[in-house]
Every structure is written in C-alpha cells, then in structure tokens.
Amino acid sequence: MKTTAQKPPEPPRWARNLLRWYCRLDLLEDLEGDMNEYFERNLKTKGIRHARWIFVLDALKFFRPYTIRKPKFLNLLIHWLMLGSYFKTSRRSLVRNKLFSAINIIGLAVSLSVGLLVIAFLTDLLSYDLFHEKRNRIYRLLTRTESADKSVMDLASTSLKAGFKIRETIAGIEDVSLIRRGFYSDAKVSDETIIPLEATWADPSFLKIFTFPLLKGNPATALKEPYSLVITEKTARKLFGETEALGKTVRFDTLNYRVTGVLKDLPKLSHMRFEALISLSSMLGQKADSDGGIMDWNNIYQNYVYLTLPENANLQAIQAGLDQLCAAENALLDRQKINLSLQPMDTIVLGGRLSNEIGVNIPLPVVWTLVGLALVVILSAGFNYTNLSIARSMRRSREVGIRKIVGALRGHVLGQFLAESVIISVMALFFSFLLFLFLRIQFLALAPPLAEVVLLELSPRLIFYFLLLAVVVGLAAGFLPALFFSRIQAVQVLKDASTLKVFRHVNLRKALIVIQYTFSLIFITATLIGYRQYRGFLSFDLGFTTENILNIRMQGNKSSLLKKELAEIPAIRQIATSSMITSLGSLYGTQMKYQDKGGKDSANVWQNFVDENYIPLHRHSFVAGANFKNRPTSGNETEVIVNEQVLKRFHMADQNPAEAIGKQVIVDNKPLTIVGILKDFHYGTMDHKIEPTVFRYSSDQPGGYLNVGIKSEDYPAALASIEAAWQKIDKVHPLKAVFYNEQLEEAYKQFEVMVKVIGFITFLAICIASMGLFGMVVFTTETRLKEISIRKVLGASEGGLIFHLSKGFLVLLFIATLIALPVTYLFFDQFILTKFVYHQPIGLSELLISVLVVMVLAFLLIGSQTLKAARSNPAKVLKSE
Amino acid sequence: MKGTNLGEFEELVLLTIAALISDAYSVAICDELEKYTGRAAKLGVVHAVLNRLEEKGLVKSRMGEATNARGGKRKRYYEVTHAGKVALTRSKEVREALWRIIPGFNLEGSV
Structure with missing residues (x-):
C-alpha cells in the first residue's frame, strides 16, 4: 500500500484489461494512449473519480464492431486437442488430493441436489396450463372490492353479472366463459351406487376457451342444455364402471342430469381442477326465482370469468370498457366499490396472493425463498472449491509453468482450469442426481398438498437444466482459481515455487x-x-380447551340422530354441536347492529352456531351471565353469547360486563338478547387479533360438526364404536372425525x-x-x-x-x-x-x-x-x- | 461507391487533418474540431470516422515515437492521401458551383 500512495493515479485496471481483451491489436496501442491522454486531462480538470468514471465509460463505449478482435480459431482448436490432456491431469490431481476432492465433490453434490429440487419445482410451476392451445390469449377477470371503511380485498372470483355484461357490451373479446363453484352433492346412479361428487358449473364457451378435449360428446352442445353433465374419464369409471357413460342419467337430490360428454382426464399441471362440469343453465334456471341475489353485481365470491382475446387485442380499450361498466354498476351500490381487471393466465399459478383462488397458487415470496436458500447452499459449496483450489495452488503451479513454457497461452491455462472445475461439478451432478431422487420423495412427503401441486418428474428438458446448472456452477466456482493460475509466471515458479x-x-x-x-x-x-x-x-x-375433543363432520346428516347413537357409548363424556371449528383459520362473519342512546352502530362480527353443551365442553369461561337458557329446536333463536371485544367495539354498557347482560342486539335482522359474556378467546389463527365474536344457538347443524368429548384413554376403541354408530346413520359417506389438537x-x-x-x-x-x-x-x-x-x-x-x-x-x-x-x-x-x-x-x-x-x-x-x-x-x- | 462521397462530419475531420499537417492525431483532431465548430467532438465518434476514412483510402496513418506521456503509448498520426485531396477538392467544387447559382438576394435577408 505504501508504494501505490506515491504513484500517480491510474485509470481503473479492470477497464483497461477489458479494452485490451476485446480491442484489435493494431488499434489498441493508440486507442489506449488516447484514453490515457484524456484521463490525464480529466484528472486535472475534473478530479480522480470523474476521470476514472469517464475512462470506464469509454472502455465500454469503444466496444464496437470495428474494434473487436476476431476470435482465433486456432486457439479454440488447441483447446479441443488438449482436452484429453486436461482430463488426464485433472483426474490425477483429483486422485492425488483425496481429502480435497472429497470435500469439493461431496459439498457440490449435496448443494446441487437442493438446486435440482428447486429447478424441478420451478419447472413444474412454469409448466402449468401450457396444454391450452389458446394459453397466450386466455385472461381471467379479477375483482377488487373496496368497502366504505377502505378495506380492500382482491379476489380471483367475480360476479356472474360482470361476465354477462362483458359478453354483451364490451367489444374486442373473442369468448367469455362463466363458471361457478360450489356444487357438492351425492350422485345416485343406481340404488347401490351413491357417490359424493364435486362439480363446477360452466357455460358452453368453457370448452371453447380451454383445451380440455372431449372423448365422447359434442363440445359445442355438451354444456348447453340445462341438467347436462360432463364428467372426466376417472369420474365416469367411478360412477359407471366400464359401461358406456354417455347418455346415462345421474340423480342429484331430486333432479336428473344427463351425461352429455366424457372429458379426457385433466393434465395434472392445470391450475383448474374438477371432477365434473354441469351446464350453467341448470343453475340459472333453478335458482333464479328462489334466490334473486345470484345475479347481483356484488355476488362476487363463487363465480369465475375467463375470456379469450383475439391476437393483438387492445388491452387498454378493454380495460377502459371494464372501468366504464364498473362505474355504471357501482353507482347503484351502497358503500361498496367493485373494480374489474384482467389477469393473463400465465400469472395465475405464480402470481400474487388473491382471495378465493380457484386452484393452485404459489406465492412468489415462497418461490424466491426457495431459490435463495438453494443459491446460498450452492454458493457455499462453490466457495469451498474456490478457497481450497487457490490455497493449494502451489502444488500445481509447476504444472502450469511447464505448460506455459511448452507454449500454452493464458487463455489455454484459464480454459484448462475451468474445464477441470466443470468436470468436477458434472461429477458432483451425478451424485447429486441420486440424492435428488431421494430428496424428491422426502420433499413431496413434507406436506400432502405438495404432491398435488407438483410432479417433479424427469424430462429431457429438466435433465438439460440440471446439466446447465452443473456447468454454470462449475464455471463460477472455478473462475477465480483459473484466473489465478493463468497469471502464474512460468520462469518464476520453475525457479522457486515458494515465491508464488x-x-x-x-x-x-x-x-x-x-x-x-x-x-x-x-x-x-x-x-x-x-x-x-x-x-x-x-x-x-386459546382461551378454551381442545383436549380430548373429537370433531365429527356431519356431512349433511342430522346431528340429533348421531347424538342418540353416540349417547350409548360409555367412553363419551359430552356431545356438542357447532357450525364450524374455531381457531383453525376459517372465518364466518355477519353484521351486528346495536342501538344505544348514543345512536345506531353496526359492525362485522365473527360467529359460530353452537348448542348448550358447546361452551361447557370447551370450558370457555364466562365473565358475566351464563349459558343459553332458551333452547329452541329450530330457528327462533332469541339469545346470543358474546365476547369482551363486542362490548369494546360497541362501547356497550361502559364495558361493564354485568350491565351488558340483557342488552338487545340485531344480528341478521333478528333481535337477540345478550345472555352471557365470554372471556376473549381465539376465533382466528395467531396472525389475527381477537375480534368481536358471538355464539348463537342452534341445536342441529347438518352442515357442521359434532364435538365429542372423550373420557376414556382407549382412543382406538372409542373411535371404533363411533365408527360403528356412524355406519348406522350414513352408509354413503365415510366417517370424518379428527381430534381438535390434530x-x-x-x-x-x-x-x-x-x-x-x-x-x-x-x-x-x-x-x-x-x-x-x-x-x-x-x-x-x-x-x-x-x-x-x-x-x-x-x-x-x-x-x-x-x-x-x-x-x-x-x-x-x-x-x-x-x-x-x-x-x-x-x-x-x-x-x-x-x-x-x-x-x-x-x-x-x-x-x-x-x-x-x-x-x-x-x-x-x-x-x-x-x-x-x-x-x-x-x-x-x-x-x- | 466507397470513397466517392464524403459525409459532412467526415469532410470536417478530413479538413482538420489537412490543417494540422504533421500533428494530426486523434486527440488533437478532437480539440481542433471543437475549437472551430464549437461543438463537442467525442473521441469515440472521431475514432470511428478516422477508421472509416482510412478504410476508404482517404487518409493513411503511421505510428509516432513513444514518449513518457500517454502511459508510454505511441500516437497514430494521420495524413490526407491523394484520393483524400481529390475528394476534398471535389466537394469544395460542388459547393462552390451551387453557391454560384444562388441569386444574391435569396440569402441577404437571413444573414
């Protein structure tokens, strides 16, 4: 450092080397001289930093066709000829330094296997929906709803009305398809076969937009008539066995549906998944009268709209049309704004987080975290290689010296050591591939849903990526050592290697x-x-106990029936009913109104419908009041139990629990009396604050759960007797019972x-x-x-x-x-x-x-x-x- | 038709080389151009033009002596060739011929 301080300031060395590297020799000398002259001049007028900066810019700017050195093919040829020699010396040096070779190869192999896993994962995610022929022109309609209190929610779902309006009013769109989710019912094929089925309502354009080929049936008409059913091959086999499915009827509840098409099984990498499609017209005909709300502009939670645009579509014009449509419709809404936008299909799987996602969605941060982790591990192994190679360079410097004396150029030595590191990393790739095959199984077993999302199957493309990764890692790890070796002065090392x-x-x-x-x-x-x-x-x-509570999903059965059966089992301590299981992440909200001398107030509260046994079973503790007294068998509820947050939110009775008892609130247009106040407990998960929550009375919840307190320690026996009881009341659906803690x-x-x-x-x-x-x-x-x-x-x-x-x-x-x-x-x-x-x-x-x-x-x-x-x-x- | 037509900037550079006589190397040419035209002449642009002029055969170059300045790098001196002189004369003649046919009053108002 002492000597450089006295030297005159110099232009940046790397920029000069760059120039020397690419510039033709006959132009180089005077060009470099010119740049030096300018550098000296700038040094005086503009200062060192500025001068260096201009030098760097010039070195980059002179990279032009007429200044570039033509590649010397002879050099490349020499590389090719010497490959055998490089390989031989690399192998010998690998064998000679067993410890270091092992460290390098094991480290690279282990880290590469993580890289392979991430590559396979990413490749799968990027391969989603590629089978659709119109994939580049398919868009999905997104909804953003903004309520009066400025809370914004982005949804993947939208309203049916939006779909119909777009089809009617907006020009420049090829096809619009409307889908609705939420059809769960038991398909009755004959008296013996009753199979629960989940289906999606879809209109005829669905099969036009998406490439889901029909094996049987006419794609143009299959989803046209009401009560048409299009099923996948797999569903067909489930319902009808090997017999022909087309034209058969399936009974759901009280209605007959006709099978009008059989779809080829869906490719696994499809963001949208379904067992069966039902013509949208069947739903519109059925519900239009009983529930007018289905066509409302703000019915945005269950429907999806996909559309195809023609080539070179004018997206701005379409967005303008959407904005216009929203403005007109929002004018009729009270305290809510809904905006629509289009999302290209290739951003669905690897995109932002949206509520009501229709299927697979991996948030980008997860992907970046995985890539980052893999990168750090690979870098770490690369560091080992770089470190150890440079540290041990003395051993090989003689070899380099002799090569140079025999006639190797710097480029040749550089090539040799890069080739060596690539060879090592490709060797490591072989081991890492075996590791990858093992890791893949472990990774998929980490979480069962993961196996649904990705396949991680090998393909030629994937193998190519693997090789590419190995080569890139090899080059990166070997670059610094190779540079170091290529700079060795032959005479110096041969005279005395220790001077290195x-x-x-x-x-x-x-x-x-x-x-x-x-x-x-x-x-x-x-x-x-x-x-x-x-x-x-x-x-x-959580504010309540979850010990020894078994939650049984009722799957549409009457709770009273099962309760009666279960009451005879001695191992069961107590039985309660609830419409949902709290603290697991699902929320069920409603509006609550409270009228006080101060005025009217309304707010969102979370709710759960329970019976009188629920609160004692879960040992919720009362701050004031007591359990439900009025226990109507159907509807007609008159009482509500609230948590402390409700008092706080509505400023009820100066937050004095004892005084709040007996106050009237209105929930879902029903006047209810507060009979009990519970200590705050967790209704949501840990990432949510405790919010106003109410318990309402309901003795039967066919769509909900039976909460069973078990006193015996012999769980298998208790479960077996519960299973037997379940069999008596429901022969179609298997028992779904899980312990609360699980x-x-x-x-x-x-x-x-x-x-x-x-x-x-x-x-x-x-x-x-x-x-x-x-x-x-x-x-x-x-x-x-x-x-x-x-x-x-x-x-x-x-x-x-x-x-x-x-x-x-x-x-x-x-x-x-x-x-x-x-x-x-x-x-x-x-x-x-x-x-x-x-x-x-x-x-x-x-x-x-x-x-x-x-x-x-x-x-x-x-x-x-x-x-x-x-x-x-x-x-x-x-x-x- | 290489070598027959001169671009405007090419002509300027060529004239500068001729004017500098035996001291015409890239940095000097840049400075001289800046002095006379009043616009900044970037080394990169001048260098490219010099290279093109040499390809066209309008100038030839030789390397000078090494000195302590410029990091010990030699200068490349340029000199207008016979073809270059012909091209310069021709373009001057073309201009003069055009000037001659412009009636005097046409330009009087705007000067």
Whole structure:
C-alpha cells in the first residue's frame, strides 16, 4: 500500500484489461494512449473519480464492431486437442488430493441436489396450463372490492353479472366463459351406487376457451342444455364402471342430469381442477326465482370469468370498457366499490396472493425463498472449491509453468482450469442426481398438498437444466482459481515455487469463510426461532380447551340422530354441536347492529352456531351471565353469547360486563338478547387479533360438526364404536372425525413444513461450511508444519501452539457471529414476527444455542487438526528438509 | 461507391487533418474540431470516422515515437492521401458551383 500512495493515479485496471481483451491489436496501442491522454486531462480538470468514471465509460463505449478482435480459431482448436490432456491431469490431481476432492465433490453434490429440487419445482410451476392451445390469449377477470371503511380485498372470483355484461357490451373479446363453484352433492346412479361428487358449473364457451378435449360428446352442445353433465374419464369409471357413460342419467337430490360428454382426464399441471362440469343453465334456471341475489353485481365470491382475446387485442380499450361498466354498476351500490381487471393466465399459478383462488397458487415470496436458500447452499459449496483450489495452488503451479513454457497461452491455462472445475461439478451432478431422487420423495412427503401441486418428474428438458446448472456452477466456482493460475509466471515458479504469492488472496478467502459461517448461523438461528414459534402456536392458550375433543363432520346428516347413537357409548363424556371449528383459520362473519342512546352502530362480527353443551365442553369461561337458557329446536333463536371485544367495539354498557347482560342486539335482522359474556378467546389463527365474536344457538347443524368429548384413554376403541354408530346413520359417506389438537397441528402445518425445510438447509449449510473450514485448517497446518516444529524446538507449549494456529479461524467465526446474530434478530423482530399478533418473544437461548452449536463444531474441527500438528515430532519434520 | 462521397462530419475531420499537417492525431483532431465548430467532438465518434476514412483510402496513418506521456503509448498520426485531396477538392467544387447559382438576394435577408 505504501508504494501505490506515491504513484500517480491510474485509470481503473479492470477497464483497461477489458479494452485490451476485446480491442484489435493494431488499434489498441493508440486507442489506449488516447484514453490515457484524456484521463490525464480529466484528472486535472475534473478530479480522480470523474476521470476514472469517464475512462470506464469509454472502455465500454469503444466496444464496437470495428474494434473487436476476431476470435482465433486456432486457439479454440488447441483447446479441443488438449482436452484429453486436461482430463488426464485433472483426474490425477483429483486422485492425488483425496481429502480435497472429497470435500469439493461431496459439498457440490449435496448443494446441487437442493438446486435440482428447486429447478424441478420451478419447472413444474412454469409448466402449468401450457396444454391450452389458446394459453397466450386466455385472461381471467379479477375483482377488487373496496368497502366504505377502505378495506380492500382482491379476489380471483367475480360476479356472474360482470361476465354477462362483458359478453354483451364490451367489444374486442373473442369468448367469455362463466363458471361457478360450489356444487357438492351425492350422485345416485343406481340404488347401490351413491357417490359424493364435486362439480363446477360452466357455460358452453368453457370448452371453447380451454383445451380440455372431449372423448365422447359434442363440445359445442355438451354444456348447453340445462341438467347436462360432463364428467372426466376417472369420474365416469367411478360412477359407471366400464359401461358406456354417455347418455346415462345421474340423480342429484331430486333432479336428473344427463351425461352429455366424457372429458379426457385433466393434465395434472392445470391450475383448474374438477371432477365434473354441469351446464350453467341448470343453475340459472333453478335458482333464479328462489334466490334473486345470484345475479347481483356484488355476488362476487363463487363465480369465475375467463375470456379469450383475439391476437393483438387492445388491452387498454378493454380495460377502459371494464372501468366504464364498473362505474355504471357501482353507482347503484351502497358503500361498496367493485373494480374489474384482467389477469393473463400465465400469472395465475405464480402470481400474487388473491382471495378465493380457484386452484393452485404459489406465492412468489415462497418461490424466491426457495431459490435463495438453494443459491446460498450452492454458493457455499462453490466457495469451498474456490478457497481450497487457490490455497493449494502451489502444488500445481509447476504444472502450469511447464505448460506455459511448452507454449500454452493464458487463455489455454484459464480454459484448462475451468474445464477441470466443470468436470468436477458434472461429477458432483451425478451424485447429486441420486440424492435428488431421494430428496424428491422426502420433499413431496413434507406436506400432502405438495404432491398435488407438483410432479417433479424427469424430462429431457429438466435433465438439460440440471446439466446447465452443473456447468454454470462449475464455471463460477472455478473462475477465480483459473484466473489465478493463468497469471502464474512460468520462469518464476520453475525457479522457486515458494515465491508464488499464495497468500495474496488471503483476504478473499477469509471473506468467503466469514460469509459461509454468517449464513450458517443465520439459518440455524432462524430454524430455532421458527421452531419455538411453531411450538408456541400449538401450546398457546386459546382461551378454551381442545383436549380430548373429537370433531365429527356431519356431512349433511342430522346431528340429533348421531347424538342418540353416540349417547350409548360409555367412553363419551359430552356431545356438542357447532357450525364450524374455531381457531383453525376459517372465518364466518355477519353484521351486528346495536342501538344505544348514543345512536345506531353496526359492525362485522365473527360467529359460530353452537348448542348448550358447546361452551361447557370447551370450558370457555364466562365473565358475566351464563349459558343459553332458551333452547329452541329450530330457528327462533332469541339469545346470543358474546365476547369482551363486542362490548369494546360497541362501547356497550361502559364495558361493564354485568350491565351488558340483557342488552338487545340485531344480528341478521333478528333481535337477540345478550345472555352471557365470554372471556376473549381465539376465533382466528395467531396472525389475527381477537375480534368481536358471538355464539348463537342452534341445536342441529347438518352442515357442521359434532364435538365429542372423550373420557376414556382407549382412543382406538372409542373411535371404533363411533365408527360403528356412524355406519348406522350414513352408509354413503365415510366417517370424518379428527381430534381438535390434530386439527390445530394441521392448521399450523405450514410452519412445520417451513421449519423442516429451513432446518434441512441449515444442516446442509453447516456441513458444507464445516467441510470447507476443515479443508482450510488441514491446509494451513500442513503448510505451517515447519514453523510449528521450529516453535516447538524453541520451547513453545502445545496449548500455546493450538491457540496460535486456531486464532485466525476463531476471529473469523467471531466476526460471522457479530454479523449473523443482529441480522437474524432484526429480520425476525421487524419483518416476520410483526405479522403475527400473538407470538413468542425471541429468546436469548435461541441465539446462544445456535452460536454454541456452530462454535463447538468448529472448535472440534480446528482443535483436532491443530492438536495433531502441535503433537508432531519436530525432529521428523525438520529432518526432511 | 466507397470513397466517392464524403459525409459532412467526415469532410470536417478530413479538413482538420489537412490543417494540422504533421500533428494530426486523434486527440488533437478532437480539440481542433471543437475549437472551430464549437461543438463537442467525442473521441469515440472521431475514432470511428478516422477508421472509416482510412478504410476508404482517404487518409493513411503511421505510428509516432513513444514518449513518457500517454502511459508510454505511441500516437497514430494521420495524413490526407491523394484520393483524400481529390475528394476534398471535389466537394469544395460542388459547393462552390451551387453557391454560384444562388441569386444574391435569396440569402441577404437571413444573414
């Protein structure tokens, strides 16, 4: 540094090298001279920074057809001829340094396998909906609804009215298809076969827009007539076995539907999935009279509109048409605004988060997280390669020297070492491929829904991507070492290899180690914090008990029937009814009005319909009042039980619970009397605040659940007798009974998956970083063996030597800790945990444990090697000189 | 028809080379152009034009002596060839011929 301070300022070296690299030799000298002259001139008038900046710009701007050097084909030919030699020397050097080869190949293989998994995952996501012939012209109508209190919701669904209006009024659209979801019914084919079926209502354009080929039936008319049913092959087999399905009738409830088409089974990578289609006209005819609301402009939660535009469609004009339509319709709405927009089909699967998504949707942050994690692990392995190769360059510098003397150019040496790193990374790819096959099974088993979303099947395209990844990783990892080798001066190394400045890149290597360990620490801390939060969610005091409660889905049966059967089972303590299971994430809201001397007020409240046993069974605690007294068998409810938040929201009785008892509220146009006030409990998940919630009375919930308190410890026996009871009342549907605690675990499953994924990546990252550190320690102690021996001869103690050798590494780990811990803490504290209203604090223990784990591991690695070196016999080492 | 037509900027550069006589190298040409035309002459543009003029055979170049300035790099001096002189004379003649047929009053008002 001392010498450079006195030198006159120079133009940036890399820009000059770039110029020298691309510029034709006959033009280079005077061009470089010109640029130097300008640089000197700018230095005086504009200052060093400006001058350097102009130099860089010029170096880039002179990259023109007439200045570019023509590639020398002879050089390429030499590369080709020398490939055999490169391969041979690479193989020999691999075999000679078994430890380092193993570190490189294992590290790369492990990290590449994660990369392969992510590539396969991404490829699948990007392959969604490619089978539609008109895929580039298919759009979906999105809805944004804004209520009076400015809360905005973006929906994938829309209103039927919007679809019809667009078809009638907006020009420049090829086809519009309307779909409606929510048909669940039992299909009765004969007296013996009754099969529950889920179907989608669709209009005739559906088969025109999407490429779902019909095996039987006429696509133009299949969905035209009311009560037409189009089923997939799989459904046909389920309903009719091997007999011909077309033309048969299927009975749903009281209506007969005719099978007018059989679809080829849907490709798996389709964002839209269904078992059967029912003509939309059947629904419109059926419900138009009984429920006029279905065609309302703000009935936007169950319907989807897809459309195809002609080639080169004018999207702006269509959007203007949509805006006009919305403006006209919104004028008739009270305190609500609905806006429509178009979404290209290829952004559906990998797009933003929308409510009421029709099918598969992976949020982009998830994808970026996965890519980021894979990248960090691969980088880490690449760092190992770079580090170890440069560190051990002394061993191979003679080879390079001889090659250069025999006539190799810099480019040749560069090529050789790049080829070597690519060979290693392709070798690693082979192992990583085997690992990938194993990881794939594990990944799909992480969460059952994942297997529904992606296939991760091998294809030639995927294999090509894998190879590409390996080559890119090889080039990236090998670039710095190759550059280093190509700069070696032949005469110098052949005279005395020790003059080689192996330690010139020490700072680079230190930085790489620090980065590796910083990431390892961040990962392990993140895993621990995540795990703690996940455990926290499960053991969180919800405000009621979930122990030993079995929730049985009624699937349309009368609760009283099952209650009667279950009452005879001795293992059952108590039976309650509810319309939904709280605390799992699903919400069911309504409007509540309250009239006070202060005036009228109305607000959204969450609700659940329960019977008189529900509250005692779940041990909700009353702040004031008591359980339902009036227990009507059907409708006619008169009472409501609310939580403390209701009092707060409506400023009821000055928030004095005792006085609020007996107040009247209006829910769904029914006057109800408050009979009880419950202590606040969690109706939603942990990411939601506790909001106003009410319990309303209903003794029978065919669409809801039976909550069964079980007292016996013998769960299998209890379940078996419940199963038998269920069989008596419903022969069609299998029993669906789950323990409340298991449902809670399921509700927070995503966190478990997240902890598992990050935990796995952490494991890999630490392994790779440790291997790299181990390699560096082995190398350092080997090269410093003589120094150690001399120190020992002069009287250094073993402990002192170990400290002396490991000092450098420990400082690096310390720096990594100083970076990683605050970063992780702030990241979780500021960004992640703020999303969860109820979360555990970040404990000191998580931070300390992670440091401890990493440090102990590193101590073991460093300690074992330095101890070995410190114990070596100095006489033996020094004798060989 | 390479070499027969001169672009406006090409002509300017060619004239500058001729005017600088034995001191015509890229940076000097840039400075001279800036001095006379009043507009900034970028090295990149001038360099490209010089290269094109040499391809057309209107100028020839030789390398100068190495000095301590310019990071020890030699200068490339340019010189107008016979073909270059012919092209310059021709374009001057074309202009003069045109000037001659413009009636005097046509330009009087605008000067």
